[in-house]
Amino acid sequence: MARSTFARQDRSGQGRIKAVLGPTNTGKTHLAIERLCAHSSGAIGFPLRLLAREVYDRVCAIKGADRVALITGEERIEPKHARWLLCTAEAMPTQADLAFVALDEAQLGADRERGHVFTDRLLHARGREETMILGSATLEPMVRALVPDAEIVGRPRFSTLSHAGARKLSRIPPRSAIVAFSAEQVYAIAEMLRRFRGGAAVVMGALSPETRNRQVALYQSGEVDYLVATDAIGMGLNLDVQHVAFAGLSKFDGVRQRRLFPSEMAQIAGRAGRHQTDGTFGTLAGTASHDAEFLPEEVYAIEEHRFAPLTQLFWRNADPDCSSVARLIADLEQIPDRSELRAAPEAIDLAVLKRLADDPAILADARGAARVGRLWDACRLPDFRQHGADTHARFVARLWADLKDGQIPGDHVARAIAELDRPDGDIDTLQGRIAAIRSWSYIAQRPDWVVAREEMAARARAAEARLSDALHGRLTERFVNRRTSVLMKKLGPDAGLLPVTVAEDRVEVDGEPIGVLVGFRFRVDPNARLADRKLLLAAAERHLPALLAERANQLAAALAEGNPANLALSGASLEWDGERIARLVPGKSVLTPVLVLEPALSALPPAARRDLELALERWIEQALDSLAPLRKLEAASRAAEGGPELRALLIRLVEAGGALTKIESGVELLSQAQRHLLRRLGVQVGALHLFVPTMLKPAPLAAWRTLQAVRGQAAPQPHPAMPPVLACAGRELPPPGYRALGKQALRLDLAEKLLHAAHGARSAGSGKPVVLDPALAISMGLHTPAYAQLLRLAGFQPIMPRPLPKGAFGPIQPPRWRWRPTRRDPVFAQSTVPPAGGAFAALAGLVS
Structure with missing residues (x-):
């Protein structure tokens, strides 16, 4: 029988309950700290570990570190006589006998992932003398419905928040946060702020408290004037911010990419203008984000603090029945019996539990309330690494293997921590190690999970501190530029006086690098500040024409010698040192593309540009020289003596790269003389295809693919070795020169070779059904279904052998094949049209 939503004891009558609601910067958290310190004991639950740590430091300064505790999932500082507790909402001790209890940001009960935790604390976390609920004004209807005894107090914002519109990053004012x-x-x-403004501090929820505090100190001390952060700063982190700029107005909420709700926008924008100082908010211009601009109604709502009230909060049974795994899952999926509450979406802890429940071995081990409860505790290990339910479930399964019968050995935990305790690597690597360390910190904090718990927890904290120091160093090194441009300042603003040289593509001023030349494009050193960039660009523009002319002459000389270094065709682009210097565009015919130089080469002197263009055109002609067979066909298509039928066929052959299916070629319309001329041009007429054998080599096919790219026709990359058979799965088109046969593609000349052998066997059998030896097809690597499809396309029909009588044994007889094309076969029309001038030509004319 499902238990009531309020099955847990409601202790609301044991002390007054006050809901302090209002926008950001109303002093709600400060009031809660004052009330906490005024009582003999108490606890506050926060939405973020970072915020809990910040308030912990403040309360320690008031009450003393030996009487204040910090309790989060992965960090527990619990002095023996601690009476005031600062916690994350998940770690709040809901059954402790405390005089005061407060819940911060209670409107997060509407959050999909964590909302059920805040709703549970809203319903059941009570202080003996006083309970305080802090949150947005949108929470008021839910407080009235779910906590009817609460006294609701509204608080106005201390300062004014106004919209400042969209601004480019270069015009964002100092003391700003970009979200x-x-x-x-x-x-x-x-990175852009480092280049333009000298640097920025970085704050993200994934950072450890130590790293976050040191990054904030960079900003608060004035060493940098900008802070770049995620929306984590919207949850009560107090910073000296005067302007908040949104880099976008949409985010992925775990289910879909959506636009922020106005209340979410206000929560973040409210970080601007602390206490009595007014603040502004706006967006970044030029971010290429389609929704990076506030709507008028959103601006009004944020400035006037008017938002749609919450109508439901997410709920999940916080006291499930652990008598069995099935009962536990059923209780966790229980539907609330209040209209103000809705069942929480499947969180990752429940998703992990369901995956483990599918394992019979784990299910067999989890019997009895104690073991099921222990399994549920393991499943509630947060996914700090953000790897998703499947990967996290495997980690929890390994953890459960150690926990089901006892505790994890200390040496195992110490070894795992030691493997992560390495301060080398880049920012992402260090963040990944810190996330993994947080998992072990959480494990080590559990009272009955780890042998030598306190020692392992201390090791995890020390490793996290070392990694945090290294991460802070990497962030500062990457995003704060302390380099002083002594050379630039010494030489003054006259760019013409700067001596510019090029050494191995590095552009240097008096030995100091200012940028690089990639191809014929100059790129300024990304470490240069904005003021220096203007000077460096001016210096480069003054000296670049001569430098580029020298490079152009060197490339033209290398082209003349037939030894161009690092020059290659990539599709329709001609690239040098990986940078495009020219492109091919369609010309008068498919075989004569036109070379167009890139605009970056316009800085070249006219003479050097003309010489380079001629050298590149000659190089392109040589690169496409393997298309000579097609040029021969193109020339013949313009000769009148071939006749209109042959000329039309040759034009189609050229446009198709030298290969056509026989049914679309129109070869049956040719006379004997035209067929003879076609063979003299090197075109082979097979059972299914017309093709130029010399065009089936790797070099001509690669050149043909370039021409396809010029015409904007994407084609599969031909294999450099041109093997007989290629895999061709699904609807994937085969590369030029191949025929698709189911899941394989066969080279055209080999397909015709197989069909020629099949017709030879048929002729030897006097027209009777014959057995075709598949040895040749097998030697090419062709599978039986593909070989059978090729034969059917050519008009062959299989005659399957009769099955052996019941009880008889013997070898399986191979199928026999007869050539009997039907009207649906590709060869039918070609095989039934008599050649011009033949014995049946007159009869065919009468019949038609």
Whole structure:
């Protein structure tokens, strides 16, 4: 029988309950800290570990570190006589006898992933003397419905928040925070600020408290004027921010990419203007984000703090029945019996539990309330690494193998921590190690999971601190530029006086690198500040024409000698040192593309540009020289003596790269003289195809693919060795020169070779059904279904052997084949049209 939503004891009558609701910067958290310190004991639950740590430091300064505890999933500082607890919402001790209890950001009960935790604390976390619920004004209807005894107090914002519109990154004012919604976007913006403004501090929820505090110290001390952060700063982190700029207005919420709700926008924008200082908010211009601009109604809602009230909160049974795994899962999926509550979406802990429950061995070990409860505790290990339910479930399964019968040996935990305790690597590597260390910190904090728990927890904290120091160093090194451009300042603003040289593609000023030449494109050193970039670009523009002319002459000389270094065709692009310097565009015919130089070469002197263009055109002609067979066909298509039928066929052959299916070629319309001329041009007429054998070599096919790219026709890359058979799965088109046969593709000349052998066997059998030896097809690597499809396309029909009588044994008889093309076969029309001038030509004319 399903238990009630309020099955747990509601202790709301044991003390007054006050809901303090309002926008950001109303002093709600400060009030809660004051009330906490005014009581003999108490606890506050926060949405973020970072915020809990920040308030812990403040309360320690008031009450003393020996009487204040910090309790989060992966960090527990619990002095013996601690009376005031700062916790994350998940780690709040809901059954402790405390005089005061507060829940911060209670509106997160509407969050898909963690909402059920905040709803449970809203319903059941109570102080003996006083309970305080802090949150947005949108929570008021839910408080009235779910906590009817609560006194609701509204608080106005201390300062004014106003919209400042969209601004480019270069015009964002100092003391600003730029908010992005992915680590990649955070890094990109911080990198641009390093180049333009000298640097930025980086704050993300995935950072350890030590790294976050040191990054914030960079900003608060004024060493950098900009802070780039995720939306984690919206949850109460107090910073000296005057302007908040949104890099985008949409985020992935775990299910889909969606636009932020106005209340979410206000939560983040409210970080601007602390206490009595007014603040502004806006967006970044030029981010190429289709929704990076506030709507008028959103601006009004944020400035006036008017948002749609919450109508439901997510709920999940926080006291499930652990008598069996099935009962546990059923209780966790229980539907609430209040209209104000809705069942929480499947969180990762429940997803992991379901995956482990599918393992019979784990299910057999999890019997009895104690073991099921222990399994559920293991499944609730947070996915700090953000690898998803499947990967996290495998980690939890390995953890359960040690936990089901006892504790994890200390040496095993110490070894895992030691493997992660390495401060080398880049930012992403260090963040990954810190996330993994957080998993072991969480494991080590559990009272009955690890042998030598306190020692292992201390080791994990020390490793996290060392990794945090290394990560802070990497972030500062990457996103804060402390280099002073002594040379630039010494030489002054006259760019013409700067001595510019090129050494191995590096452009240097008096030995100092200012950028690189990639092909004929100059790229400024990314480490240069904005003021220096203008000077460096001016210097480069003054000296580049002469430098580029020298490079152009060197390339033209190398082309004349037939030894161009690092020059290659990539599709329709001509690249040098990986940089495009020219492109091919369609010309008068498919075989005569036109070379067009890139605009970057416009800085070349006219003479050097003309010489280079002529050298590149000659090189292109040589690169496409293997298309000579097609040029021969093109020339013949313009000769009048071939006749219109042959000329039309040759034009189609040229446009198709020298290979056509016989049914689309129109070869049956040719006279004997035209067929003879076709063979003299090197065209082979087979059972299914017309093709030029010399065009089936790797070099001509690669050149033909270039011409296809010029015409904007994507084609599969031909294999450099041109094997007999290629895999051709699904609807994938085969490369030029191959015939698709089911899941394989066969080279055209070999397909015709197989069909020629089949017709030879048929002729030897006097027209009777014959057995075709598949040895030749097998030697080519052709599978039986593909070989059978080729034969059917050519008009062969199989005659399957009769099955052996019941009880008889013997070898399986091979199928026999007869050539009897039907009207549906590709060869029918060709095989039934009598040649011009033949014995049946007159009869055919009468019949038609």
